[in-house]
Amino acid sequence: MLKQRPFLIETLTAIGLIVAPFVLPHLGFAPNTVNRILVWGLFGLGFDILFGFTGLLSFGQSAFYGTGGFVAAYLLTRAGFGNVLGALIIGMIAAAATGYLIGLIALRRTGIYFAMITVAIAEVFFFVEFNPLSDFTGGENGLPGVPTPSFNLGFTTVHFTNGWSLYQFIALCYFIGVIIALRIVRSPVGAIFSAIRDNPLRATAVGHNIHGYKLTAFVIAAAYAGFAGGLLGVLQAFMPPDAFTFDTSGQLVMQTAIGGRGTLFGPLVGATVWLFLQDFLQSALGLGAAWKLVLGVVFVLLVCFLRGGIIGGLADLYRLLSGRRKRSDAEAEPDTETTLHLAPAPMQAKEVAHPAYSGPVLKATGLTKRYGGLVANSDIDFSVNQGELRGIIGPNGAGKSTFFKMLTCEIAPTSGQIVFEGRDITGLKVTEVCQLGLTKSYQVNQLFTGLTVRQNLTIAALAELRGKFRLDLFRKLSSVKGLTEQVEHTLALVNLTRRADTPVAELAYGEKRRLEIGLALATSPRLLLLDEPLAGMSPRERVETVKLLKSIARGRTMIIIDHDMDSLFELVERVTVLQEGKVLLDGTPEEIRTNAAVQEAYLGGVHGEIAA
Amino acid sequence: MISWPNLVSQLFNGLALGALLALISSGLTIIYGTLGVLNLAHGAMFMIGGYAGFVAYQYTESFILAVIAGSLFVMLLGVAMERVIIRHFYHRPHEDQLLVTFGLGICFVEIIRLIFSSQSQLVPPPAIFQGITNLGFMFYPTYRLAVVGIVAIALGALFIILYRTRLGMIVRAGIEDSVMVDSLGINVYRVFMVVFGIGAMAAGFAGIVNAPVVSLTPGIGDDILVQTFVVVVIGGVGSFPGAILGGLIAGEIISVTSMFNPGYAYVMLFAAMTLVLVVRPHGLLGVQGRE
Amino acid sequence: MTDHLIRRGLSRRGLLQTTAGLIGGSVLPAMPAFAEDKPAVGSYPAGVSGSTAFIGISVPRTGTYAVQGEDELKGYQLAIEHINSGHDLIKKISPKTSKGVLGKELKFGVADSAAKPNEAVQAQQRFISENKAIMITGGTSSAVAVALNKLAQREKVIFVCGISGSNDTTGKDCVRYGFRQNFFGQTAAAAIGPVMVKEFGKGKKAAYLTPDYTYGHTVTKSMQDFLATAGWTTVTNQVAPLGAPDYSSYLLNVANSGADMLINVNWGHDAVLSTQQAKQFGVLDKMKLVVPYQVPFIARETGGLMQGVYAATDYWWTLEDKFPLAKMFNEAFEKKYGYKPEWGAENAYVSFAHWARMCEQAGSFNPPDVIKAYEKGETLPSLVGDVHYRPEDHQCVRPVIIVKGKQQKDMKTKEDWYDVVEIVPGEGLMQKPDAFGCHPGDYS
Structure with a gap:
């Protein structure tokens, strides 16, 4: 308004x-x-x-x-x-x-x-x-x-x-x-x-x-x-x-x-x-x-x-009267484009801070998190290479989400060290880490629910384009260089261009999930962590999302947690299995699928997940 | 007037004031800790307690009956408030909860003003507590002395409810981990209602007990509300021991500052709160649970 | 709380002025619509163009001073009723009055000031702009009086001050457009001081309870200054905010101060509460209480704690034995309201009667003319004998009454709270007109 x-x-x-x-x-x-x-x-x-x-x-x-x-x-x-x-x-x-x-x-x-x-x-x-x-x-x-x-x-x-x-x-x-x-x-x-x-x-x-x-x-x-x-x-x-x-x-x-x-x-x-x-x-x-x-x-x-x-009441009334007309217009539009999804070229990830650096993108050593007497993660060693697509699986309660939260610095580890592109990020704030090029999409949607899809992505893109704090109080949003392109691009990437001006509250669940990923993408991360991106989706939505993830993986390193092993194994190159807060195994999807210890972990944990 | 006798007198007076603040604040803090709702109408509960006691006293001429009737009235009012309005705000943003309780507080004050006008009302102290007691180092109104005892008993009763009953166990568990309580299969809404009633009653009870000390005006709860906020911030939101500790600290700060210059009492109180916020953001005895 | 608000939208003329003002982008041009030779000043002549004249009244009806405010309001209402009907008592004070003032019937609006300057100023500004009030009044708090002084001077509307005890009201904050009838800090101290010294002796140690605003500060200062001449010292001065809910901390300081005398300058409900609590903390058993600026109804409200206590006041109803006008006033007041008037009502009544007389003498509502009529300083009747207004600071020079609380056994009726000890003539009590820094400002 x-x-x-x-x-x-x-x-x-x-x-x-x-x-x-x-x-x-x-x-x-x-x-x-x-x-x-x-x-x-x-x-x-x-x-x-x-x-x-x-x-x-x-x-x-x-x-x-x-x-x-x-x-x-x-x-x-x-x-x-x-x-x-x-x-x-x-x-x-x-x-x-x-x-x-x-x-x-x-x-x-x-x-x-x-x-x-x-x-x-x-x-x-x-x-x-x-x-x-x-x-x-x-x-x-x-x-x-x-x-x-x-x-x-x-x-x-x-x-x-x-x-x-x-x-x-x-x-x-x-x-x-x-x-x-x-x-x-x-x-x-x-x-x-x-x-x-x-x-x-x-x-x-x-x-x-x-x-x-x-x-x-x-x-x-x-x-x-x-x-x-x-x-x-x-x-x-x-x-x-x-x-x-x-x-x-x-x-x-x-x-x-x-x-x-x-x-x-x-x-x-x-x-x-x-x-x-x-x-x-x-x-x-x-x-x-x-x-x-x-x-x-x-x-x-x-x-x-x-x-x-x-x-607010008057605005609602106005919307009620005028919006009905608009909606009927929108419904009349042919609904053909939804399936016809042309994956645009992936967005450039942020310039690498040290181009000379060539070691693993992320390296965690001895990562441990204790809550009082409870150990959520213990002594995890973990390393991801440039451009890799890594999957993480594990039964419920294996400490996957805690592990992700430590990697993105949402919570501080009790002990251990995290190195991102050769830089020790242990103890930094989540904001700084995101500015460095590491971010996450959440297991439970964390969207700006009162805003439209475009506004959501704008906020994420602004962080990358303007840094973590800047007082450009009188600048027009449209005059932020590169903003429109980045937002439009992300919209296209997550296939929400047609829904750009829809308030988040009116989105379908699958669309919200895509926006969740879009929020992370709009910050142009070089390392993207995805916490159960497929959770709660219908089979058709899953197929589309896997396609989406493949397209954004180009030129970017990603780590994905998910329970849907078929989809995950199709996507990733290597899989790490967590169990009871420890690394159980590390290997190619094929190795994991046939590993007896993993079978055991899942059968002993939450039944039937491996078949899902 | 800086002298030893005066310091002792003011320290003692601070204890009396602090005990009262502790009782009111513990009501506020257990409601907040359990329900996650900050009741901005809590000061109004204190005020209504005083008036309910006043009315009951007019009819019965008995101070004890006035205390009982007044407390029950405020408890019922609290329960009604929870059932009719607050319940619909658990899933709305904190700001809306603040707004609605703030608005209710104003309505309560204005209703009382409408009924009793702005003139102050007096509740005489019970006959056995009338007069002055010579404590040796000072003269102190007997009734104020009795208030310290009455409030201590009330705090003891709250302690028993919180630490020795099943309800108290749930309440304390809820303060530390509200999600866990939800998953225990307990009818949380019933617990919430009871807790809101008890919390309101703590304020109402304090209001009646305090009525003979001051005189009742509709605005009497407003100042108290701000002081309880400071107490709760100092002690730690959601912590019953924190409310008691915070109350006593606040009472002493106000009294001892008054010895030098009463005008600075609240400034010092605020300074103490700031200090606590800087050094221990969650309060002296606070838990990190709720925000 | 507006009993009698006459609503009138902006007149056609007002609208024209507005338009002109907006186009001109500056001062509203004065466009006298009446064939009068006098230029417009404040709400004159617009406010008296019809058959009525409007008075804006703001008194505290809630808060600490509510009881006194209601009493004051009754005095105003009685005065307006008497002026409009041409009552005998008014004619004694303002002989030219027949019905109304200059033939105009008085209308009035009442607003609750809660003893807060901001509320009072808002209300009066509304009365001036919407009702074209020709005179405003209000008080029971000197903070309100001072604020209204300034408003009156800016709006060029005469302000007839209600109860206000501060030296500043006709001292450093005096204005050309403000007038005060009642006694104040300086005259109270000068009147009650000698009585206290005579009664209690020299070289006493005094503790003060002072409300934290202009009234309290100046009254305490005047008392301290006067009593210092008799070797009295101040051992503690406890300054409390208006409407303090509890005086325990202050009273503990007093109790431990070693004072022989407690001089309670608090007013309204604050005075009642602090006196009651002083009793509870044993202070009144150790020290003698004096109330230098008497509070209406305090004797009744404290339930006998004023027995034997000295106080200075503007008026006490038993003066009717001495002054016939007082008797007439008491009878009229009691007939209408059912109780004996206190000094708030007396001050309200007399100050309105004086204003009516000045308008009649000026022959016009034109403020500068009315002000000049006051400034002639001629002798006027009041309920306590002859008085006059000083041209320099617009303070009425009038006697101060010293009273002493009666013991219960000596009370002849249930309203017989005080003995009149002395009627101290006003002349000897007043400071030099410029002693408190009065610069009244312009006529227009």
């Missing part, structure tokens, strides 16, 4: 902001209310990038709102600083810097821990404002007397005083805020934000430094909060101490959820609903203090039944 037609949303926003003063008064909105809504909306733009796009629910935004607000207000009222816009920007920078420091602490943990820490932060900022810093913040008094902006244009001075006059200034700020936010969410960084929200584990595994990106989102949100806080002071000529309270954070969270998260405009809609209802319930219906209860109930119902909030 945020991606089609250049400048459509920008234009609509501009029109909306220009028309508002002529329309809203007739709906009973006073200019001050509108200004207040815009301040909340601006505050929410950053928060939505953090919560809606990156999936980090912070209850501590008031800390940055207050920081920016008080820095700006202090400069304007106590420090004799005359330039309102300058003060707002300094406040914004101060809030962003605070956000960076707080982010370093809060982002040490994720999920619920993160939420708890941010709640505590919001509360502590409030106390800090009151006590150690009360000389600067005025404590309970706040800072009265914040001036309104004026600009000397040489021939005349433009002064924004209050009401609709101030609206022009605030609306302009909001408009710029929207443009910047749109640039950010449409940038590569924005794409990675969504990846973190949908599946942080996979975002890490395809080679993104998600901690860095989370911190980025946190700082962006803090900057928006800081600027909005400054505007609040300008709007009311007074910087209230209440800006720091937890209630402010709570209200922002509720407004965003009511309006619709992940939409950028959700907070604005939420604030409109909030302030309108607050006014309406109190004055028109005479509900008095009960207004907040009504809003609370509305909020709970929305969270329960309409996850996307008001905007």
